[in-house]
Amino acid sequence: RKEVEQDPGPFNVPEGATVAFNCTYSNSASQSFFWYRQDCRKEPKLLMSVYSSGNEDGRFTAQLNRVSQYISLLIRDSKLSDSATYLCVVGSYNTDKLIFGTGTRLQVFP
């Protein structure tokens, strides 16, 4: 079983739609959680950190469920520019390493 699992998609949604991605992780000792965005043939870039209480950044909302060990990302009012691959990332306590999921691809169409 992979340490971080994501549905690869693609999720094809129209502009203005709301879309949600989930991610599960296997290590209950995981302490830090992130969503990264990766555009085609580019480097991953931090989208947002994920906190236990949930957090929002504009149209993006991230949630963490430690009991079920999953992380979610909700994108409201999708824009064409949101088309990318979204990577779920998990770090364990007291380690310097992050584990990356294989990503969920989002395609927003006009």
Added chain:
Amino acid sequence: DAGITQSPRYKITETGRQVTLMCHQTWSHSYMFWYRQDLGHGLRLIYYSAAADITDKGEVPDGYVVSRSKTENFPLTLESATRSQTSVYFCASSPEETQYFGPGTRLLVL
């Protein structure tokens, strides 16, 4: 204002040749990382470094060598390139948990 850079951006080499990929960051981040990204596997950690002269293996270190004589540089060497090392290589640096990625090096081993 370069942040983190990688060179070369593209490289074609032959099986058995030694190849060195360069990574340079201007932030003085303590941690640096090398990943490879392949379809179906996502980002996999090759080696990482917590500080100058301190390096450690990641998930897929075989066939690679790293060094870190200066904080800002973290070169990755393929001692004898194999076709299975054809990949996109990303370097990242981190002050603590969040990692910032370079633009990547696309390596083709013939």
